[in-house]
Amino acid sequence: MDSLFIEDIGVITVVIFGVVLLLVMGLTLILFFYLSRKKIIQKELEKKTLELNHQKEMLKATIVAQEAERNRIAQDLHDAISAKLNVVSLSANFLLEEENVTEQETYEIINHMLKVTNKTIESSRKIAHNLLPPILEKFGLGAALEELCDEFNNSKKVQVSSKIEYTTGRLSKDNELHVFRIVQELMNNSMRHGKAKGIELNFNPKEENLFLYYKDDGLGFDTKKIGIQKGLGLRNIETRVSLLQGEISYHSEKQKGVEVEITI
Known part of the structure; x- marks a missing residue:
């Protein structure tokens, strides 16, 4: 028991x-x-x-x-x-x-x-x-970018080489204007602040996206201090890239120009 x-x-x-x-x-x-x-x-x-x-x-x-x-x-x-x-x-x-x-x-x-x-x-x-450039409204982004490059070339202050492959209508009219303003701002920055003598612009499809490559031979800047140096122009560019749901990256050194890559 x-x-x-x-x-x-x-x-x-x-x-x-x-x-x-x-x-x-x-x-x-x-x-x-x-x-x-x-x-x-x-x-x-x-x-x-x-x-x-x-x-x-x-x-x-x-x-x-x-x-x-x-x-x-x-x-x-x-x-x-x-x-x-x-x-x-x-x-x-x-x-x-x-x-x-x-x-x-x-x-x-x-x-x-x-x-x-x-x-x-x-x-x-x-x-x-x-x-609002009339050519952008009538003939689209590709023609407007080509005209913009011609205008800067005709100024005799800078030499612009470009390769633009864009199918009209791929972006909406508003987004085409954003891209145009981005390139315009980049070129103005190269001339005013960078004192550039040469500019290279490529705008073409990359798989399902659009790829914009921009380069100048100007004064450049320190990318580590870009947050401090970022002026209205760069902020305006970044705002437009954000509205395009795109991504942007900068590559630059002092006295070695600027490279900008934007994927839309």
Whole structure:
């Protein structure tokens, strides 16, 4: 009897120990899954926060770029249009108010007014062209980029070599304008800040994506300090690349020019 009782106690002890062990293992697994799930949720929240901060930065950069563009247009209108129209207005008032104006003086004033008017018309065309190049609207991105390269070549200040392989309509009109502005900004940066004498531009398909390669032989910059040196131009470029859902990388050294690779 005693031996059977002892055996029963032993069995009960083993069962209780097994149940406790299973409970501990169960609680451990539950705690593990809880902590793992909490960590995953925390990572997701951090990721979402980073995305939101990035979107805020892009929005801020877009607003800054828009304001800068508005200021530039306002300055162009003031310098190139308002000032010239003011000259025409003064000349017209002079002819109306002055009585002792000779025929020769009248002819000279009118001739000057016509010249100023023609210059004003030409200035307004340039401003309109900068806002939206007509060739981009009519013939697409490829033709617009070729014309842009020709314009820089014709300036005689820089030599541009280009290879553009683009099928019209592959990008939407808005996205074509983004690409055009990116290349325009890169070229302007090369001329103004890089003092470049040579520019290379390749724009072509790469599998399912579009690949843009840009290089100049200008002053270059330290890529380690790009976050500090990043001006409005580079921020504007990065904002447009983001809107295109693309990726951008810079390669540069001081006095060794700049290479930019963009995949759209």
